[in-house]
Amino acid sequence: MTALLAAEGLNGWYGRAQVLFGMGVTVGPGEVVALLGRNGAGKSTTFKAIAGLLDRREGRVAFAGEDVSRLPTPALVRRGLAYVPEDRRIFADLTVEENLSVGRQPARAGSAAWTPERLFALFPNLAEMRRRRGGAMSGGEQQMLSIARSLMGNPRLVLLDEPSEGLAPKIVEDLALAILELKREGLGILLSEQNLHFARLISDRAVVIDRGHARLSATMAEIADDAEACAAYLAV
Amino acid sequence: MDFVFAQFLTGLAGAASLFLVASGLSIIFGVTRVVNFAHGAFAMLGAYVAYTLTARFSGPFGFWGGILGASVLVALFGAVIEMALLRRLYRAPELFQLLATFGLTLVFEDLVVLVWGPDDLLGPRAPGLAGAVELFGQAVPSYDLLLIALGPIAFGLLWLLFHRTRFGVLVRAATQDREMVAALGVDGRWLFTAVFTLGVFMAAFGGAVQLPRDAVNHTIDLRLIVDVFVVVVIGGLGSVGGAFVASVLVSELDAFGILVLPGVSLVLVFVVMALVLVVRPFGLFGRAEAPSRAVPEPGRKPPAPLSAPARLAVAALVAATATVPLWAGDYLVTVGSEILIVAIFAASLQFIMSAGAMVSFGHAAYFGLGAYGAALAVKLLGLPMLPALACGMLLALAGAALFGWFCVRLSGVYFAMLTLAFAQIAWSVAFGWTGVTGGDNGLLGLWPDGWAASPRAFFWLCLAAAAASVALIRALVFSPFGLGLRAVRDSALRAEALGLGRAPVQWAAFALAGTVAGLAGGLFVFLKGSVFPDSLGIGTSVDGLVMVLLGGIGTVSGGVVGAVVYKALSVWLISQTDHSKLALGLVILALVLLFPAGLGGLASRLAPRRRRAAAPAVHPAVGVGGAP
Structure with a gap:
C-alpha cells in the first residue's frame, strides 16, 4: 500500500540559516504519527516544509503517490493535505460558521464531505457558539475550530502542529477523542508534540526530531519505553 | 437655519x-x-x-x-x-x-x-x-x-x-x-x-x-486620492463602515468649513484627521495593523560601512562631479545643482525610511519649511544667504520636531498618512497666509549672494552640501544612534526591553531628517530665485518617495542614485516630449518590473546570491529559537 504522505530528504531554511537536514516521515491512511522533539527541534518547520509554506526548501514530498514537491499550498490543500498551524490563526472578526466556510472545499469522491453539522457533532462545544466571533473564544475552543476549519476542506491527511499546547487537561482529553474519531474515519494524521503522554495516548508511530535531523523512527510504544532516547531528545 | x-x-x-x-x-x-x-x-x-x-x-x-x-x-x-x-x-x-x-x-x-x-x-x-x-x-x-x-x-x-x-x-x-x-x-x-x-x-x-x-x-485624480486617503485613514483602513462614517464627516467638514472658516477651510479636514489619529491611532473603526512585511528577512546581511576602496571610489566620483562646471554649459550646471539638491532631499527621506521604517508621505513639509524659512529670512530680516539657509533649517527642524512628536506615535500606513496630513496643513498655511508667504504667487527675487551667484559657484556649494549631508547621514546610520534606530525598527519590543524607547529615537531621527530636508529646500530657493507653495505639496513628497524607492529602500543611500536617475530623466523627458508624464510613468513601470529591489538594491541583491551558494550551513540552532 502506498503511504498517504511520504516526505524524504527535506532540507529547510529560514533566511540563510538551515534548520532541516534531510528530514523524512511517512504517514499511511488511518495512521497517527507523532513528530516528537524539543522546542526549536524543527517540528513546525517540518510541517511548513511539507505544506509548501517555507520560502526555501529542498527534498521530495509525495502525496498519495504523486510528487507534490513543487506545488503551491492551495493546490496541496485541494489534493487533501490540511495544515493546522500551532498558533491556530482563527479569523478573529469572523463567526465560527464563517471561519468554517473559509475552509470549505469541494467534496472528495468516495468519502462523505464534512459539513458544519457533522463538525458540530465532533466538537460539541462549537455547536453552542456558531455565531460567536473567533476573537471571543477561549484557546481550547479556537483549537477545535482551527481543526474543524481544516476538515471543511475534506482532507485525507491532517498536519496538526502542537494541538495540545496550552490547553487544559479536560480539553486535551476531548481533543484526543476527536483525533481518534478522525483516525477511525481513515484520515492520516501527523501531529507534532512535546507532550509525550498526549502523543502516547493517540499515536501509532513516532519520529523523534532533534536539531533538524530525524533521530529515531519506531512505534510509539517503543519510543515511550526508551528512557535513554526520551532523556536525550525530549523534555521529559 | x-x-x-x-x-x-x-x-x-x-x-x-x-x-x-x-x-x-x-x-x-x-x-x-x-x-x-x-x-x-x-x-x-x-x-x-x-x-x-x-x-x-x-x-x-x-x-x-x-x-x-x-x-x-x-x-x-x-x-x-x-x-x-x-x-x-x-x-x-x-x-x-x-x-x-x-x-x-x-x-x-x-x-x-x-x-x-x-x-x-x-x-x-x-x-x-x-x-x-x-x-x-x-x-x-x-x-x-x-x-x-x-x-x-x-x-x-x-x-x-x-x-x-x-x-x-x-x-x-x-x-x-x-x-x-x-x-x-x-x-x-x-x-x-x-x-x-x-x-x-x-x-x-x-x-x-x-x-x-x-x-x-x-488633475482631479490627485485631489481625489488625497481626499480618499484622508477618509480611509479617519475611518480606519480596511473598514467599510469606517469609510462610510468618515466620508460623511469629511464631506460635511468641506461643506461647512467654507461657511464657518473660509480662510482655513483647506486645513480643517487635515486638522480633524490629525486629531483623530492622535486620539485613535488606527482610525475611528480601524484595528492595529497585522505585523507588516517591512521586517527584514532573517539572514539578510545588514548594511555595512563602505570599505576603503569604495570610499576612494566615492571620493573620486565626487571629485569628477566637481569638474562638471569646468566643461559643461550653464544650463547643464543648473540642472546639476537641482539634481544635487533633490539628492539631499532624497537622502534625508531615505534616512527615516530605510533605517527607521518611517515611510513619510509628507516629507515635502520640511523641504518647504526650509525653503520658506530661508526666503523669509531674506525678505523680512534681510539676512545674507548662508544665515538664511540656517534659518530655513531651523524652521524645518522646528516643524519636524513638532509634527514628528505626534507622528512617531504611529507606524506603517497610519504614520504615512499623518505625515501627509501635517504636510497638507503646512501647505495650506503657505497657500493661505498671503500677507507673509505671498500665497499662490510665492516669494520672488531671492538670489544667492555675490560669491555664489554664478551657476558654477552655486553648483559647488550644492555639491559640498550634498556630500556633507550624505556623509553625515551614513555616519549616523552606522553610529550607536543609527544602531538604536534600526533596533527599534526591527523589534520595538526587544529594543524597549533593553531600555531603548521607540518614540524618542524615532523622534530624533525624524527631526534630523527634517532639518537636512530643510537645507535642500533652502538651496532650492536660491537656485530658482523664488519659492511657491508647491514646494510643500504632495507632488514634492511623492517625488521624494519615488526617488528612495527607485534607489532601493533596503540600501543606505540608494536614494541618491534614485534622485539622480529620476530627476535627470524627468528634466530630459520634459525637454524632449509634451507627454513627459506618460514617458516617465512608463519608465517607472519598466524599472519596477525589471528591478523589484530598486536600482541600488540590484548590486546588493546579486552579491549575496553568489555568496549564499558557497555558504556553509549555519549552526541549526541559530534562527530556530525565534521561529514559530
Missing part, C-alpha cells in the same frame, strides 16, 4: 462619491496590502469614460447605462493591470507597489489628456433629475437627493456582499490573515484579482456618478 440644512444635504451628496471611491481603496488595501496610489486615477478614468458613453447614448437608459458601463470597463481594465503588473510585485518589498501605482497615475494623467484633451469637460445632467426640489424653502438639486440615497444603498449592498456571500467572507478573512486563507486552499491570485477589480469598480463608479455635479479634468 434652512440654509444650514441645504448645506448639510450638499455635504451628504458629496459623501456618496467619496465613500464609493474610498471603500474601494480600503478593500484593496485590506486584502492585498497595496496602497493603490492610482485609485484616484481610476476614479478619474471612470468619469472620463462615462462622459464619452453618456454623450453617445442619451435618455435615462443611456445615462445610467453609460455610468455603469464605464465603471465595468474601467474595472476590467483594472483587472488587466492587476494581472499584468501588480501580480508580479506582491512579493516585492512593501510600498514598492506604491511606486508602480504612482507610475500608473502618471501614465493615466497624460493618456486622458491625449484622448479627451486638457480642458474641463462638463457631463450631462441626469435625465429627469436635472431640476431642484424645494426643501424648507431651499432649492436642493434632485440629483443630490439621489446621491444621498445612493451612499447608504451602496453601503448596504457592500455589507450584504461581505456578510452573505462566501466571496465576501473570504475577503474579510484575507483582510485579517491572507497566509492562513492560502493555507486553507484558497487560491490567493484569484482572490486578489477579484478584490482589485471590485475596488477599481467602486472607484470608477464613484468618479462617474460625480459627472453631473463636477467638471472632469485631468
Whole structure:
C-alpha cells in the first residue's frame, strides 16, 4: 500500500540559516504519527516544509503517490493535505460558521464531505457558539475550530502542529477523542508534540526530531519505553 | 437655519462619491496590502469614460447605462493591470507597489489628456433629475437627493456582499490573515484579482456618478486620492463602515468649513484627521495593523560601512562631479545643482525610511519649511544667504520636531498618512497666509549672494552640501544612534526591553531628517530665485518617495542614485516630449518590473546570491529559537 504522505530528504531554511537536514516521515491512511522533539527541534518547520509554506526548501514530498514537491499550498490543500498551524490563526472578526466556510472545499469522491453539522457533532462545544466571533473564544475552543476549519476542506491527511499546547487537561482529553474519531474515519494524521503522554495516548508511530535531523523512527510504544532516547531528545 | 440644512444635504451628496471611491481603496488595501496610489486615477478614468458613453447614448437608459458601463470597463481594465503588473510585485518589498501605482497615475494623467484633451469637460445632467426640489424653502438639486440615497444603498449592498456571500467572507478573512486563507486552499491570485477589480469598480463608479455635479479634468485624480486617503485613514483602513462614517464627516467638514472658516477651510479636514489619529491611532473603526512585511528577512546581511576602496571610489566620483562646471554649459550646471539638491532631499527621506521604517508621505513639509524659512529670512530680516539657509533649517527642524512628536506615535500606513496630513496643513498655511508667504504667487527675487551667484559657484556649494549631508547621514546610520534606530525598527519590543524607547529615537531621527530636508529646500530657493507653495505639496513628497524607492529602500543611500536617475530623466523627458508624464510613468513601470529591489538594491541583491551558494550551513540552532 502506498503511504498517504511520504516526505524524504527535506532540507529547510529560514533566511540563510538551515534548520532541516534531510528530514523524512511517512504517514499511511488511518495512521497517527507523532513528530516528537524539543522546542526549536524543527517540528513546525517540518510541517511548513511539507505544506509548501517555507520560502526555501529542498527534498521530495509525495502525496498519495504523486510528487507534490513543487506545488503551491492551495493546490496541496485541494489534493487533501490540511495544515493546522500551532498558533491556530482563527479569523478573529469572523463567526465560527464563517471561519468554517473559509475552509470549505469541494467534496472528495468516495468519502462523505464534512459539513458544519457533522463538525458540530465532533466538537460539541462549537455547536453552542456558531455565531460567536473567533476573537471571543477561549484557546481550547479556537483549537477545535482551527481543526474543524481544516476538515471543511475534506482532507485525507491532517498536519496538526502542537494541538495540545496550552490547553487544559479536560480539553486535551476531548481533543484526543476527536483525533481518534478522525483516525477511525481513515484520515492520516501527523501531529507534532512535546507532550509525550498526549502523543502516547493517540499515536501509532513516532519520529523523534532533534536539531533538524530525524533521530529515531519506531512505534510509539517503543519510543515511550526508551528512557535513554526520551532523556536525550525530549523534555521529559 | 434652512440654509444650514441645504448645506448639510450638499455635504451628504458629496459623501456618496467619496465613500464609493474610498471603500474601494480600503478593500484593496485590506486584502492585498497595496496602497493603490492610482485609485484616484481610476476614479478619474471612470468619469472620463462615462462622459464619452453618456454623450453617445442619451435618455435615462443611456445615462445610467453609460455610468455603469464605464465603471465595468474601467474595472476590467483594472483587472488587466492587476494581472499584468501588480501580480508580479506582491512579493516585492512593501510600498514598492506604491511606486508602480504612482507610475500608473502618471501614465493615466497624460493618456486622458491625449484622448479627451486638457480642458474641463462638463457631463450631462441626469435625465429627469436635472431640476431642484424645494426643501424648507431651499432649492436642493434632485440629483443630490439621489446621491444621498445612493451612499447608504451602496453601503448596504457592500455589507450584504461581505456578510452573505462566501466571496465576501473570504475577503474579510484575507483582510485579517491572507497566509492562513492560502493555507486553507484558497487560491490567493484569484482572490486578489477579484478584490482589485471590485475596488477599481467602486472607484470608477464613484468618479462617474460625480459627472453631473463636477467638471472632469485631468488633475482631479490627485485631489481625489488625497481626499480618499484622508477618509480611509479617519475611518480606519480596511473598514467599510469606517469609510462610510468618515466620508460623511469629511464631506460635511468641506461643506461647512467654507461657511464657518473660509480662510482655513483647506486645513480643517487635515486638522480633524490629525486629531483623530492622535486620539485613535488606527482610525475611528480601524484595528492595529497585522505585523507588516517591512521586517527584514532573517539572514539578510545588514548594511555595512563602505570599505576603503569604495570610499576612494566615492571620493573620486565626487571629485569628477566637481569638474562638471569646468566643461559643461550653464544650463547643464543648473540642472546639476537641482539634481544635487533633490539628492539631499532624497537622502534625508531615505534616512527615516530605510533605517527607521518611517515611510513619510509628507516629507515635502520640511523641504518647504526650509525653503520658506530661508526666503523669509531674506525678505523680512534681510539676512545674507548662508544665515538664511540656517534659518530655513531651523524652521524645518522646528516643524519636524513638532509634527514628528505626534507622528512617531504611529507606524506603517497610519504614520504615512499623518505625515501627509501635517504636510497638507503646512501647505495650506503657505497657500493661505498671503500677507507673509505671498500665497499662490510665492516669494520672488531671492538670489544667492555675490560669491555664489554664478551657476558654477552655486553648483559647488550644492555639491559640498550634498556630500556633507550624505556623509553625515551614513555616519549616523552606522553610529550607536543609527544602531538604536534600526533596533527599534526591527523589534520595538526587544529594543524597549533593553531600555531603548521607540518614540524618542524615532523622534530624533525624524527631526534630523527634517532639518537636512530643510537645507535642500533652502538651496532650492536660491537656485530658482523664488519659492511657491508647491514646494510643500504632495507632488514634492511623492517625488521624494519615488526617488528612495527607485534607489532601493533596503540600501543606505540608494536614494541618491534614485534622485539622480529620476530627476535627470524627468528634466530630459520634459525637454524632449509634451507627454513627459506618460514617458516617465512608463519608465517607472519598466524599472519596477525589471528591478523589484530598486536600482541600488540590484548590486546588493546579486552579491549575496553568489555568496549564499558557497555558504556553509549555519549552526541549526541559530534562527530556530525565534521561529514559530
